[in-house]
Amino acid sequence: MLFENQHPHNKSIMIAVLGKPNVGKSSFINHLMGFDLSIVSSKPQTTRNHFHCNFTIDRTEVVLVDTPGVHATNQELNKRMNGQAQMGAEGVDINFVLVDLKTDMVAEFKEFLRNFDAPLSRTWIIFTKADLIDREAIDLSETVEEMKKLCPTIEKYFMISTVDGHNIHALTGAIQDAAKSAPHLYPNGDASNKNERFFATEYIREQAFRLLKEELPYEIAVVIDEYKDIRKKEPEVTEAHISASILVNRPSQRAIVVGRGGSIIKEIGTNARKKIEAMIGGKVHLNLHVKVSPKWFNNNFVLDEIGLPRSQKSTRVWRKK
Ligand SMILES: Nc1nc2c(ncn2[C@@H]2O[C@H](COP(=O)(O)OP(=O)(O)OP(=O)(O)O)[C@@H](O)[C@H]2O)c(=O)[nH]1
Ligand SMILES: [Mg+2]
Structure with a gap:
């Protein structure tokens, strides 16, 4: 065949x-x-x-x-x-x-x-x-x-x-x-080699880039704490339950990302949820938290977690003793 x-x-x-x-x-x-x-x-x-x-x-x-x-x-x-x-x-x-x-x-x-x-x-x-x-x-x-x-x-x-x-x-x-x-590299027609979990973090970070000013977006990372894809247990239900953390470098940045009365984090969440829902073609429950993780951008574990392995020029990396 x-x-x-x-x-x-x-x-x-x-x-x-x-x-x-x-x-x-x-x-x-x-x-x-x-x-x-x-x-x-x-x-x-x-x-x-x-x-x-x-x-x-x-x-x-x-x-x-x-x-x-x-x-x-x-x-x-x-x-x-x-x-x-x-x-x-x-x-x-x-x-x-x-x-x-x-x-x-x-x-x-x-x-x-x-x-x-x-x-x-x-x-x-x-x-x-x-x-x-x-x-x-x-x-x-x-x-x-x-x-x-x-x-x-x-x-x-x-x-x-x-x-x-x-x-x-x-x-x-x-x-x-x-x-x-040549034969196709993606015979099933996959749109990417990254999964929905990766794009969920991207869509949350995209909103942070859009809604936050000056240097703040550069001091933010997003990690998924839990990603429950309901389809895996109930194939007829296209739904995802996602808990994610927005990491910031300093406590003062936490307050800015949360916003007055939680207004900023709410807007980040609403906009990101709509985009994730469009991606999976179903309902999304998105729970966002802001966590202070000092100097996460020099932390090997966080950088690995967000899919950035060491490069040839890497120097300063925190390791577990
Ligand atoms: N006017 C105009 N703006 C564009 C065009 N293409 C991209 N932009 C704008 O340029 C800005 C940067 O676009 P991106 O696609 O994020 O650029 P990028 O090269 O991927 O940027 P990095 O991921 O930061 O390296 C956005 O504000 C876009 O809307 C274009 O053809 N015309
Ligand atoms: Mg780009």
Whole structure:
């Protein structure tokens, strides 16, 4: 019997979506996926882990690897985030390096390469946020020639916008053309290699990024204390009971996250619950707590728990004696 994922017309391609923070990597992935799988915010360093986001066009499977924005840092959390970007690019067919058109593009690309600190195989440059510039007036060929001097593996470039959809069809067509004949990596059509539990933490953290100001989002982590998937015992009931902790660094931050009369944590909870309900297609009971966990961002156990293993550059780590 011929399995569907081994059909001779099947094609597959894996692409690492890389770049500096806030250039629009997760927005680009969500736009291609057709729904908001990955979390997005107006603040840099929103994405912390690398993970697969999968969809198919006809018989072509496209695996996009979302990655944290690469940046200069001395903090353990951030070193591990940069490590996640490097790991996300391992073994892929092509790297997409996203560059924001509103920035000093060559300088930004140079800084990305310095902090990424690993050789890039086949690379396409994706210039983002084309809705914010005068597209008719811009000629990117010189910019790309400068970039090629820094990275000779650059093959192509595209200018896109996820706001007005500019060039998205041309880019997806090029992705299909670049895909090779191969069985699908995700024969069951899974949208990701991460589970609902992971995305539940992401959707809670996304709200924290949106609702909290200044440095606070960077000093927050979300861990699941309990995730009861009712479907496992009663397949006809699509329901989840989730208890999660929002970790903060200092006691004063606890009060801010809770808000006056619990208003902020309530808003985080309501918004996150709606998104988790949309993901599982059923009811969610979400219980949030705020816990003070001093310097969790240097704590090996917390970093492991949130899926950030040591990177090559890791130094300061707390270990159990
Ligand atoms: N105008 C405009 N804004 C965009 C576009 N794409 C993304 N953005 C905005 O750019 C900001 C950052 O988007 P993200 O998708 O979170 O960026 P990212 O590269 O994943 O960021 P990190 O995860 O922090 O590295 C958000 O406010 C988006 O709404 C675009 O095509 N046009
Ligand atoms: Mg992101």
